[in-house]
Amino acid sequence: AQSVAQPEDQVNVAEGNPLTVKCTYSVSGNPYLFWYVQYPNRGLQFLLKYITGDNLVKGSYGFEAEFNKSQTSFHLKKPSALVSDSALYFCAVRDMVLGNDMRFGAGTRLTVKP
């Protein structure tokens, strides 16, 4: 079965600095990978996804993620963090062959300090 690991519960960065939120995955086939963001008392919002093709995926709000097959990783990045980026971030994976359900990581809380 597919699974996702987000090794950091919490990431703290200063405003204007680059940020990285880490994600590694495990699937039996090829993966579909997703990043979602959750603001307080809200549902999850889709940020970006990797299906196939270019390993660098660009998404909403200036975020991007790099798919690395050899390291089974899909880290979320942003060149310059904003205080408004502070939120809970979830990585998710679907197996291209199985495809039936999406498995989410436990989430990483990003705090951007002014």
Place this chain on the structure above:
Amino acid sequence: DAEITQSPRHKITETGRQVTLACHQTWNHNNMFWYRQDLGHGLRLIHYSYGVQDTNKGEVSDGYSVSRSNTEDLPLTLESAASSQTSVYFCASSDRGATPVHEQFFGPGTRLTVL
């Protein structure tokens, strides 16, 4: 604008009672999902549906049931609520394609407390 709504947003109930959480989407999506969110676990899939009259069990389906009588709604029922079912519940929907490439759209969540 299309949206996905959940009701109630907050619910307090007692152990042993039956509880139904509503989910309604106007995206005209075929796929609908129910998740629960607990600290340290992220989101875990409870049940999902790929269309009318179709329902499937997810990772943590024990004690829950769903029914799909139309495209727009997927109510989640807790047959006999237990304290372990205290959680935040999210409904989601997605389009249906030949392959499962589509992202999911989430509702605002229902916070359920079982006393």
